[in-house]
Amino acid sequence: MLNQSEAELIKKLQQGEQQSFADIVGLYQDMVYNTVVSIVQNELDAEDITQEVFLQVYQSIGSFKGEAKLSTWLYRIAIAKALDSEKKKKRKKRFAFIQNLFGEHGEEQYNPVEFNHPGVQLENKENAAVLFKALKQIPENQRIAFTLNKIEGLNNQEIAAIMNTSFYAVESLLARAKSSLKKSLKNYYLQEPNKKNSHEK
Amino acid sequence: MKNNKNTEQEIEDALNSLNHIERAAPAPYLLTRIQARLNNPVKNTWENIAGFISRPAVMVAGICFLVIINISVLFYKNYNTSKITTERSFTTAADEEDEYNNLATIDNIENQ
CATH class of the missing domain: 1.10.1740.10 (RNA polymerase sigma factor, region 2, helix turn helix motif)
Known part of the structure; x- marks a missing residue:
């Protein structure tokens, strides 16, 4: 209202x-x-x-x-x-x-190129760039819920109103987003040392 | 084991990197630029056409249309060619029959 x-x-x-x-x-x-x-x-x-x-x-x-x-x-x-x-x-x-x-x-x-959000604190820039890359790989609705929650700082009730869904659906979306991001980040960090080695050679 | 621990830590650090994030702000004079767009709406026709054509559905439909036209032209050409060949073969057979009949008539006249 x-x-x-x-x-x-x-x-x-x-x-x-x-x-x-x-x-x-x-x-x-x-x-x-x-x-x-x-x-x-x-x-x-x-x-x-x-x-x-x-x-x-x-x-x-x-x-x-x-x-x-x-x-x-x-x-x-x-x-x-x-x-x-x-x-x-x-x-x-x-x-x-x-x-x-x-x-x-x-x-x-x-x-x-790699995206650096202007509002991220200097010491977190590198990690945040990796997180934004991972965000692009997760399903759309999970990404929206995560963005509204983490970046805009909205609570589940507000996100539910924006996404036209229920409070519990948002809760589930956020949990799934976190798990998808963890998977994506794990792949990234496990591949990263190999990339570094191949560049050094 | 150590690697696994490091990776877990890196993942946690990445997930927590958005803590205390501040709101990003647009470049100054946003309102002026919006008002300029309100007063002079830009209509790029070519951009709209290119956007429409590059849609996957339109592209697929276009390719299907071209394939159908090609196939139908091919069939039409084949049908016409076979029709002409059949007509020609009928004509040749009829001509041969006429010739035979003429010869037969001449023979008959000569015999009489």
């Missing part, structure tokens, strides 16, 4: 008041950007998607009925747009592969 200030902001925006849109952007831009950048793991793409999220908010505020919190609605749009952008990128990657077959070097530009 909406609180009074949120309800007022939305009502003003629905009436076409520009200042309320600026207020909404100011209030929620970090939340949206942080969620998106954690999913797409690319700062330039995240900037672009964040803009698209607020454009959609502006264009479809008329259809917002206030059944969920404004932040919940924004999280949903941000997650949907981020996942959509990932799918588009995968399609481009496939297209680049075809270009590669015909002699053009399209593959390289779609291969992202």
